[in-house]
Amino acid sequence: xxxxxxxxxxxxxxxxxxxxxxxxxxxxxxxxxxxxxxxxxxxxxxxxxxxxxxxxxxxxxxxxxxxxxxxxxxxxxxxxxxxxxxxxxxxxxxxxxxxxxxxxxxxxxxxxxxxxxxxxxxxxxxxxxxxxxxxxxxxxxxxxxxxxxxxxxxxxxxxxxxxxxxxxxxxxxxxxxxxxxxxxxxxxxxxxxxxxxxxxxxxx
Numbered sequence: 001x002x003x004x005x006x007x008x009x010x011x012x013x014x015x016x017x018x019x020x021x022x023x024x025x026x027x028x029x030x031x032x033x034x035x036x037x038x039x040x041x042x043x044x045x046x047x048x049x050x051x052x053x054x055x056x057x058x059x060x061x062x063x064x065x066x067x068x069x070x071x072x073x074x075x076x077x078x079x080x081x082x083x084x085x086x087x088x089x090x091x092x093x094x095x096x097x098x099x100x101x102x103x104x105x106x107x108x109x110x111x112x113x114x115x116x117x118x119x120x121x122x123x124x125x126x127x128x129x130x131x132x133x134x135x136x137x138x139x140x141x142x143x144x145x146x147x148x149x150x151x152x153x154x155x156x157x158x159x160x161x162x163x164x165x166x167x168x169x170x171x172x173x174x175x176x177x178x179x180x181x182x183x184x185x186x187x188x189x190x191x192x193x194x195x196x197x198x199x200x201x202x203x204x
Contacts, residue, residue: 087113
């Protein structure tokens with residue numbers, strides 16, 4: 001398993017994991033491996049830690065660390081379309097759907113429809129999608145990301161913070177605020193995430 005930006009990893013009590021060089025993490029236990037891959041995104045000081053499985057069949061320099069899975073909340077979806085089919089349709093238009101968080105009957109419930117997406121992190125994070133529904137016509141579906149790392153809200157890209165953005169340095173702070181297309185609203189609130197994890201929703 002290749003790990004970008006990881007330099008030291010302590011063994012657990014059973015010695016199941018250890019660092020190899022400056023960019024590798026050997027995981028012997030299958031449960032631990034699945035936990036690492038399925039639990040992404042992993043953040044260190046709110047910076048993204050990118051993981052990729054490596055079987056030794058290619059040169060390490062050929063391993064690409066450009067994809068990561070995120071839980072994305074689709075907001076403003078009508079109750080009639082809170083389904084697995086909707087999640088797959090909207091999700092695959094923006095990345096690769098890994099899972100749609102719905103009940104066994106394929107129907108979702110709650111304030112949003114949750115989709116686990118594998119995204120190309122070298123491109124801007126999608127912030128929504130205009131979808132055409134047969135019964136309702138066109139509707140804008142907005143996205144919120146759970147555990148979104150630090151990103152630049154000017155380009156919605158990883159790699160630098162807003163304060164280090166070249167576009168901000170080229171213009172005044174007032175102009176920069178006016179032209180930003182993204183903001184903190186891309187982040188799902190912690191209280192909302194906890195409610196999702198415990199399945200607690202209250203409507204009045």
